[in-house]
Amino acid sequence: MALILTAVAAPLLTPYEPLAVNPADRLLPPSLSHLFGTDVLGRDVATRILFGARISLLTGLISVTIAILIGVPLGLVSGFYGGLADRLLMRLVDLMLTFPGILLALVIIAILGPDLFNAMLAVGISASPTYGRVVRATVLAAKSQTYVEAARATGCTNARIMLRHILPNTVAPIIVLGTLGVAGAIIAAAALSYLGLGARPPEPEWGALLSEGRNYLRVAWWMTTFPGLAIMTAVLSINLLGDGLRDALDPWLRN
């Protein structure tokens, strides 16, 4: 929560501009005026991390949304209709799962070109099979429930049954998975940006910050340490949030 707040309130929390260069303040170590020091162009690292939080969190959210938008309909159709559709879709999912996520993302970036939005798309697409799988499993379980038979008996169309009766059942696992997914997506996007395939300079994306600092490790440790800590903190707290949500939403654990 605090994370999101700081991200939203970034301009209020810092007196500095994230992009404006300031030659006089080059490579200053952490101090009271520059909490996390400054980078080679004299930009305040703390400010850049705060503004980077917006980009990184947004990247995480958008990637997961893309993954859900692709994965959920796939899983829904596949689980509900079964048969040929199921087999085809699940083999497609298997195929995507055989590639490590980052490799798949690299391929997608190679095709679309390096750009922050393409990175989100790449991360989203490469994460989508997992959602498809989970939704399919939930749908299979829900399909045999009495209320679905009841809906069918009252003459509901397939589409209506899927959307009104089965989809709500999949929401809980999707929320849990999605929350955890945000953390993974942040890391993946940071990794892509680190490689120069995601955010473009001078966007203060966290992975890009790490990448900028890597040549200054010996002279300015703060340029890499603090963005690294920021990624770690964000991912850890989102994971904890995901764990909490699972505890709250999982009917089995509640008992």
Place this chain on the structure above:
Amino acid sequence: MERIRRREFLRRAGVTAGALAASQVVPRFANPRAAYAQAQATGTLTYGMAGGFDTLDVTTTTFTRVGRIGLHIVDPLVWSTGAGQYAPGLATSWTISPDATVYTFKLREDVKFHDGTPFNAEAVKVTFDRIVDPETRAQTAFSFIGPYDRTEVVDRYTVRVRFKSGHAAFLNGASSPYLGIVSPTAVQRYGRDFGRVVFVGTGPFMLQSYRTDAEVRLIRNPNYNWGARIFKHEGLPYLQNIVYRIVPEEATRLATLETGETLFIEDVPVTDYQRLKSTRDKVLLEIPQGGSGWSLMMNQTRPPMNELPLRRAIMHAIDKDGLVRTVWNSIHRPACSPLTRVMFGFDQETCTKVPYNPDQARRLLEEAGWRTGPDGIRARGNERLRLEFYLQPTPQKNQEMAAFVQANLRQVGIDVNLNVLARAGYLDAVRQGRHHIQYWWDTGTDPGQMLRILFHSRNAGGGTNRNNYRNADMDRLIEQIEATADPARRKELIVRAQQKVIDEAVMVYLTDPPSLYAHDRSVSGVWVDWGGNYPYFYDTRIQR
């Protein structure tokens, strides 16, 4: 003091004694130092190179790095030993017509290419004709050869090169690796693979293998016996191999030197300059670079870059001193003109002509009708002031400077979009002129040729003049500089050219770099040309 084991000592003593004896008997013909070189166990020099390149063919490349490697594979006709001073290379002597249009070279008669082809006047003709053949698409070499007309084979070992107009700097060109003589049989035989897979010259080293963007391996030419007199020894080079390993990441490249994985690196990271200078087992070579420093080319064929006030505003908006202090750790100097300070004819006055002045920049933009919008970016009618800056991802300084320039230009209301593209995509874009801005940085020793590369209209439209600046007066001025041998007159013309391109705001000059190399203390005998561009390892030895 180095400790030498007893046996080694005896061996060395024996060799020296033997060599001395031999030199007493046949002092004119045998070379004692060559004998010493053969007897000495020779090593491998690993060289950490800052980036890849297009081809190994010196004739067609645009990369200085290719010249650095190529100089070992091809021999130049002459060697440059200082501004305007030349020593024999493959040519033993030469005469120049008073109007600098005809050069006649006497060639060495004892030289063979790596593939066995004898070196002669015909080989020189083939090499030079190939440079001007439109099929070849030569770029740097094309600029160096200037107003080339034709080469005549006078006899087997005499060659006459004719120019359409005077070309006072031809010897300078002929001393560069780019006009090095290549094997005519190999060119014929390998066609498009020449430079990509094979590359054949007469130099002290031969190409052993080449993996694109990874490694170039050279091996000593076992027949080499025609080293230039300017070097400390004759006969075979001391080294057995030179391995150029491409390590674009600068911190990694430095680490390879520090761990002993490489023995020599180029483009030492400026961040680590002080630290490296204070270590005892490494040697830092710092040479003010000849040529043209880091600069921005502004493509005049892509609107709104055709507008002079905009280009002038950009010149005023960039804080060169700040750029030097931040990105370059105060090791570069702010650039003033298209020529670096060591170049003949450099005009000191250019340093005060376009000072950093963002207010002036804003005024110029305002007068040209660019009004600041709500987001701080200027627009004129529906046209937003947004410039496409094309650059390559490495070296990382590219991106740091770009971020700096972007921030500077934003201050005056110009939005700069950075397009960071890998080499192929980058070259595609800038050759087609899709850029508004791109970097240039070039090394060289002749001002006339530097100006030709940057500003002559023959190099516009896909060549090296990516300003796409076409100006008949400038073309004439460059041609005059090239045809003028008288130093005073020449200097005057060069100064005029510098002032003209500043008055017309053709490019933005950012910083003048030094060439920074570092090597392990065990390496000795590295020769670097006076322009600081070509470390040459013919005399080099490694002592463990």
